[in-house]
Amino acid sequence: MTGYVWLNRLVLSFVLVFVLVSPLPAAASPQITINPPDTSEPLEAGMLHLTGSYAGVYDVQIVVNGDSLTDAHMEGITAGTWYADIDLSMYDGQVELVARGQDAVTRYNAWSSFIQIEVNHPAANVPEVRVISPAEQEVLQGQVTVQVGASGKNGISHVQVRINGGKWQDADPTASGYLLRWNMGPFSGQIISLEAKAEDVNGNVGYSQTVYVKAGISTDVGNHGSDATGTYDGIRDGNGQIEDDNRGVMEEDAVSTMKHEVRPQDRAMWIWENDSYPLILNPGSRTVLDAMSSDTDTFGQDPIRTWYLAVGKYNGIRMLEDIRAEVRDFIRWAHDRGYQVQALIAGGTIPPYFGAYERYRKQAVAEFEQILNYNLSSKERERFDGVNMDTEPYSLPDFKNAKPSVQIQYLDMLKNLMERKQASGLSLQVGAAIPRWFDTSADATDILWNGSIKPLSEHVQDTLDYISIMDYRDQADGSVGIIDQAKGEMEYANKIGKPYSVILGVETKDIADGGDPESITFHEEGRLYMEAELDKVYAAFDGNPAFGGIAIHHYESIRNLPPVWGPEAVFWQGPPDNEPPTAVTADPQANVFDYQRIDITYGPAADNRAVEEYRIYRGTEPDFAPDETHLAGISKGLSFRDMGLLPDTSYVYKVAAVDTSGNEGPPSNPVKAHTEPTSLxxxxxxxxxxxxxxxxxxxxxxxxxxxxxxxxxxxxxxxxxxxxxxxxxxxxxxxxxxxxxxxxxxxxxxxxxxxxxxxxxxxxxxxxxxxxxxxxxxxxxx
Missing domain, CATH: 2.60.40 (Immunoglobulin-like)
Incomplete structure (x- = not known):
């Protein structure tokens, strides 16, 4: 398969990937190599000391099996060797490794080639599990027996089955597999999800793919009624007013006879895990989100009515598995206020775009099925209205140099996910964030797939319910402006009869540290300029059936973007609040990386409104005062990388949360760490x-x-x-x-x-x- 390199290749060459902007010629020749470990026999569990070389890159990391990232120690300035200690204790069998770093000139990703190693650690072997019967889409009545197959290198302790997201139930071991009998009666007329999991004697747990069956009759279980998300507001007309024109239609799905309504999403906003988890777990933070989304006075913005809510794993919690009741409460609250809520996912891997690879398809499907299964287990007003996927396959190293391999694997993934949606019977909208150049770049055009040659954008539009174009420009007009860059996708959506299916995404994040030019974001210009440019976009697409609205990236950056920078800068203020946050729920931990870096992690704080940031204070004695003179930095999440320290020196850290009104909570208990020595x-x-x-x-x-x-x-x-x-x-x-x-x-x-x-x-x-x-x-x- 493209991208695979076996261990007998001793020198692993780099490839360079460009992001968001159209691909450009490389300005330098960065290189990263991995020195393959001895593979004459499988590697044993424990720490693997991995080494390699680099030139013209910085910040080298190792991607381990698409589920973790490990920072490498770099010995040299512009070129040299690197090393990283990789924990193999959780693996048994084949493990994929690849190194990536930042090109010192372009600041885009540079990659080594992929290698595979074989790990011999039977104690960590994860059981293989599958639902043998009933079969997918089988129509069932009365008493039904679910048969599950489970196997692994260790003894199977127990197997459980979950029906429509209910409680896990034990299946009985028999000579023909593990069996569970259940009564279809209560589910008459529904499509049911069947999941199985097996745990071995060592505590390793494996999960099956979901099987969807029909109780009594084939039916569309729907996703939302006409009032499922509150009052339907239509889409803004060219004069800034809301028009209730009912352009949404019942559309024939490309892969089924199931019909569903395509709804507008204006205005939408991406919300990533740093903010989505507090919204679920800290109900007070919802008042801030609601206030900002509905505020049309402060900066003259249109109301935000659709939220793309990230549901990936965060701080050890899987939102759609571990805290379903809290998610249901949030979505019900949002629907009661007239908002749509879509689940925001990527590829089920780390980094997320690995989910586009066929070899990581299982992870991508599992992430998508979590949403389907959550919806099936929830009441109508507690369900997600859609799914927004931000996989970004062009970030992969072989998107550019092995066309069309990754492009086809990505399209196959999208098709696979839509087939899972069809099997579930749900009518939720499914869309993907795609770059504005999927219809023009040489890396994305003339793709033969599904029997036709088209630009990647058109294949995606054929497959999904909608697209959200990352139309990241800081101007509306001109050949490189937001309007012109979206015309091709608009025209094609109208050609294939998909109203409201093109959402135009705009950027407000500060992106200058990466490789993209500042012209892709409104961060430098401010909110007043942005709103004036977006007015032009609304006017240009007024009455265009394909136009589904504008989406803002993202919640954290937009709420901290002033109308202008400088003496006249003002920042959005949430509801008045004088109550400070609590202390962090888990005291900070300090991990020494090397002679100049210490990594700090801590638990979240709670607040009656919303936590805005965490202040990390650094001293040299445990009783130091957490004041401005000791402020090491600010983090928006639950970790902080403190760099540029002195070697062979002891440091003490305290962490305090600050809410959106500037109230600071109590500092944490101190944690101490000592940096390593160096001759530098x-x-x-x-x-x-x-x-x-x-x-x-x-x-x-x-x-x-x-x-x-x-x-x-x-x-x-x-x-x-x-x-x-x-x-x-x-x-x-x-x-x-x-x-x-x-x-x-x-x-x-x-x-x-x-x-x-x-x-x-x-x-x-x-x-x-x-x-x-x-x-x-x-x-x-x-």
């Missing part, structure tokens, strides 16, 4: 100054030895912030001075800053925790 010397940014000449900003910074203050000739990479997003690479002179200019910015008032991202020099490392950067931005105007 620490260097810092000893001073930084910014100026603005009316058309651009200029930064001048000084790189110096931390102890002596002497200037250092160093390579410097960094990016401008706030109203600018240009990324620059350069060299500090022998005296340590570095100067760079931003892109052109024209505004009577504003703010631009600069943030260094990488500083390297022979014999030194960047001790960024000790930088002096008090003048890291400049404001001008009234």
């Amino acid at each position: 010397k620490p260097m810092i940014v000893s001073k930084m100054n910014l100026g603005f000449d009316g058309s651009k900003a200029t930064v001048t910074l000084h790189v110096a030895d931390l102890k002596t203050g002497a200037g250092i000739a160093a390579s410097v990479s960094g990016r401008f912030t706030f109203m600018a997003g240009k990324y620059v690479n350069g060299t500090a002179a022998a005296a340590g001075s570095f100067t760079a200019s931003s892109e052109a910015v024209s505004a009577p008032s504003g703010e631009i800053g600069f943030a260094a991202r990488r500083i390297t020099a022979d014999g030194y490392y960047w001790a960024q925790a000790y930088d002096a950067t008090d003048s890291s931005s400049i404001r001008w105007g009234d």
